[in-house]
Amino acid sequence: MQQIINFLIKYRNLLLFLFLLVISISLTVQSHDYTRYQFIHSSGNFTGGALSSKQSVADYFNLKQVNQELANENAKLRMLLDGLKADTLRIDTTTVIAQSTYKVIPAKVIKNSFLKKDNYLTLDIGEKNGIEPDMGVITDKGIIGIIDRSNSNYSRVISVLSSDLSINAQIKGSNVIGSLKWDGQDPYYLSLEDVPRLAQVKKGDTIITGKQSTLFPPNIEIGTITKAELIDNGAKYKIDVQLFNDLTDLGYVYVVKNKILPQLKEIDTLGLND
Amino acid sequence: MTKKSIYTAFSILLILFLQVFVLDHVYFLGFINPIIYVIILLLYPVEHNRALYLIAAFLLGLLIDTFQDTGGAHATSCLVLAFSRPFLLRIIYGESYKMKNLKIIQSNFDRLLLLLILGILIHHFIFFNLIYFNMSHILMAVKDTFAIGGLSLLISLLVIYLVKPKVVR
Structure with missing residues (x-):
């Protein structure tokens, strides 16, 4: 016993x-x-508060650019609205918002x-504003990531630039789907994997979010194809996608809540129980 | 004594502030993100209470981890650095450094530089390996260690001469 205590003291x-x-x-x-059971993260009240006060100082330096971007997006949405006017004239805008599947x-x-x-x-x-884990995060130029955890005032997003994330995506104008992943190299490129060999793939085609994705609204433009090569003895394509979004320079984003997600999940579990 | 501790506390806060709010947002050449808070650990007075020093190093790393979302990578590398500092001091200042009442920050420039180089290399090498967390990426970790370590060293030296007490005690 004495020896054990001596050992503990000597090598304490x-x-x-x-x-x-x-x-x-x-x-x-x-x-x-x-x-999401991590203990160390940046969305705690202390860290979040410190980061947010730093950001509010930094914001003054790019107010002009942010304004310009918001004005551009407004203009784009106005044009879209103009195109839809024939249908929407007779409907109150509040009903349109209430009927939409996604809350932004x-x-x-x-x-x-x-x-x-x-x-x-x-x-x-954070949770005060209705943020929950598993909600998608987008900007007007594409997708950003998925909410990973949230507390009352702050939330953390796992970026599409993560080795663990794969997102359902498809080639615009066709029904070819694949999963979008990041190889950990260049923050301006993602790769679209598991695209079958017979799919029509052209350089310059646009990649959009897929209909199977429950996190993101469908048809959000993500990027364009810059390179496509056959892998696994020509069995499938590996496609390099250049993003529209600059993930190294982000100011304001939108969190998208899928209002019918609980129903979708319920249907999925029904299928599994059969 | 109290004046000195206030000065130390102020320097530590300044370095942490610089790290979290300024240098974490600097991307020199697109990927170089200097890490300078390591000098707090390296310049910490030669310890009488080693356990306290280890715990402080662990907590310091954990604090930086919460800001950078790196799990425990900073904590691990700080801890290893803190544990290996006595060996570094023995190599650089000789076996009898404990007897001489060594003040690291007041020591000769060449020895201080050697301590910084070795300390930053140890810390960065462990840190980037834990970030990549894949043995096949060890070359990238080595590249990051040297590229980012170089700039970390340069900025660390600047900061040390900025916060260094003028009066030689």
Whole structure:
């Protein structure tokens, strides 16, 4: 017994080191899984608050550019609305909003990263604004990611620039679908995988979100095809997609809530039980 | 004594502020994101209480982890650096550094530089390997260690001479 105590006293620093090492390595391993049970994250009230006050100072320097982008988007939406006017004239706008499948919530990015293997963004809105995990995040130029976790005031987004995420996408004008992934190299490119060999793939074609995706509204333009090559002995395509979005420079984004997601999930489980 | 501790606390806060709010948003050449908070650990007074130093290093790493969403990568690399600092000090300042009442920040420039280079290399190498978390990406981790480590070293030296106390005690 005495010897054990002597051993513990003699090597107490080494033991403390090993103990802390085990904790920190397990936190690291955990962070490489796509789980939301992480203990260390940037959407806590303290970290979120600090990041958001920093961002509010930084915002003054690009007000002009953000205004310009918002004006451009407004103009685009106005043109769209003009095209739909014939149908919408007789309907009250509130009914149109109430009937839409998706609820769109604007948010500000207070932290962004794109250099790591798994990247996260932090938004300045949380559960108070109706944010829940598994909601899609988009901008007018394409998709950003999926809400990963949220607390009352802040939420964290797992970026499309993450090794664990794969998003259902399709080639515009056809029904060819594939899954969109990031290879961890260039933040301006994603790759579309699992596209069958017989699919019509052309350089310059636009990639949009697929109808099978429950997180994002369909037909959001993501990027264009820059390169396509056959892999696995010519069995399927691997396609490089250049993004419309600049994920290294994000200001304001939209969180999309699918109002019929519970019903969709219910139907999915029905199929499994049969 | 109190004046000195206030000065130390102020320097630590300044370095953390610089790291989290300025340098984390700098992307030199598109991928170089300097990490300078490591100097807090390297310049920490030669410890009498080693356990406290290890815990402080762990918590410092964890704080940076929460800001960067890196899980525990910073915490692990800080911890290993803190554990290996006595060996580094022994190599650089000689076996008897504990007797001499060593003040690292006041030491000769060449020895301080050597300590910074070795410390930053150890920290960055472990950190980037934990970020990539894949043995096949070890070359990329080495590239990042040297490229980012180089700029980290440069900025660290600038910051050290900015916060260094003028009076030689």
